[in-house]
Amino acid sequence: MFYYIVANMPSTKEITVAHKRHKKFWRRSLKILRPILSKIYNYEFTPAPSIEGNYIVLCNHNSNLDPWLCALSFEKQMYFLAAENIFRLGPVSWLIKNLWAPISKLKGKSDASAIINMMRYLRAGYNVSLFPEGNRSFTGVTGKIFPATGKLVKTSKASLVTFRIRGMYFTTPRWAKRIRRGKTWGAVVGVYSPEKLAEMSHEEINELIQKDLSEDAYETQATQMIPYKSSVRAEGxxxxxxxxxxxxxxxxxxxxxxxxxxxxxxxxxxxxxxxxxxxxxxxxxxxxxxxxxxxxxxxxxxKSGGAVILKDSNVRLITFTESHKERIIDTGSLCIYADRITIGNTELLFEQILDMSIVFRNVLLIVCKGNKYYELKSKTIKSVRHYLTVFKYFTENANKGD
Structure with a gap:
């Protein structure tokens, strides 16, 4: 299942008019970004082959810069699906929205309008790119793609291009505070025509994508043994x-x-x-x-019974809207039990929660029934991954029981 949210979905006419501006900026930005990113991240990229018609590019995900690194290999302009939080960065968000025009998505939200929005670009003959893992890896191992990916690709009737980036996990680990100097490289793994995809089932397409995108940073490092230098390489x-x-x-x-x-x-x-x-x-x-x-x-x-399993203090419970405005709902201690999570005086039962995921390094995103979205933020919590682990353990076991 894909999880997206779209604000102010453009019409087909608006897409066509804006596309000319987006193509022009794409060409200019590639000229600027190619030498800069190649130098900063010691990034080597292989130009994509000539592809007939439009396409959908799927890439593995280990860095916030993955869209730009992937883009360097493609001369044709693409529209990326981007996490909703990048639309809350002030002037930077304005620049990204007007020049790159990414499709806003929210982790943990099933929204057909986002799929429709993406399909409009594809049916108009334009290219789209996304990261089917839906999240960056904390360990350097590619996560499982969303089960509906194969169906989406086949329905699009566009060519499928798989792209894999390597070395980025050790260059910018998700948990790290700064980059380190090593080596990164990216290239197209496979190109599959609409005719080829039409012969495959959704499950077969999923297996193909998972195979092409899979990367284990430590397996690659075992054969390469590339140093990634930084004086603060353990921080975070x-x-x-x-x-x-x-x-x-x-x-x-x-x-x-x-x-x-x-x-x-x-x-x-x-x-x-x-x-x-x-x-x-x-x-x-x-x-x-x-x-x-x-x-x-x-x-x-x-073994917790009904007791508190995990607890942290000084946490803010924040909600936000489709216009990307934040509002503090509650503050206080964060506690998780076998059936609920509490923040200050607010209680969220697991049965109300549709999904939980992590944004950036230590922001916990919670999506609840009734189109309610929350983020848990704190300046003192070192990690929120264990809260996610506990939530998934109890909810997945409950689903198995059903």
Missing amino acids: IESALYLCPVCKNIGSIKSKKSEFHCVSCKSKAEFTEYGYIKGDFPFKTIPEWDMWQKNALTEIAE
Whole structure:
């Protein structure tokens, strides 16, 4: 299922008139961005082959810059589906909206109008690009694509282009505060005509896309061993690693420069230039640690009974509208139980929540029934991934029971 929200959906006439401006800006921006991004991120890209007709480009997702990196390989202008939060960045949002004209989407919201909006561009003969994982990876491993991706691609009757970017996870880890200098590269993996797609089932198309986009940063690094240099390369790692494997304390990891440690048991380690963990902890990679902490946390959740499983203070509950305006609903402690989450005096039952996901590094997005959208923000919380893990554990088990 795709999750999108569209504000002020343009008419076909408006799309056609604006497209001339968008094409002109696309050509100009490529001339500017190609040398800049190639130098800053040591990015090597392969130009896309000539493709007959219009197309839909699907790309893996490890960086906020992925749309621009993907764009460098394509001479023809494309419209990207973009997260709603980029429309709340003031003047930057105005610039993006008027020059790139992305289609606004909101994680966790099923909205047919967004699909219709995208189809209008495709039926008008224009190109569209999206990231079917729907979110960036905290571990460097490509996530599962949305199940409806294959149906969307086949229905579009446009060519499918799969594009894979490598090296970006270690260059800009989702949990990191700054970039590091290494190597990144991107290229088209496959081009599939509408005729070829017509012969395939939705499931077969999904499998094809998943295969083409799949990237395991550590598997690639094991063969390349490229250094990604930064003096602060460990800072922010506590956003990904929320549970200490030595003392089992939650939220006790703290990072500084190239090292991190547990404030409870004093275990420490270095995050090396090659992306490996070297020190007192039993894991050498982030995916290994992450798999362990998810299993450990679910065991804690299972034994919680009716008690609080996780708790953090100084949290703001924010709502926002399709016009991208924010409003504070409540403030206070954030608590999660086996059947609900509370923020201050506000209680959200799991049965009311349609979806929960993470925006940026540590913003928790909650979508509830009745077209209600909330974000949980805090300047003190190091990670919100464990809240998402607990929510998914209880809701997915409840669905299995149904």
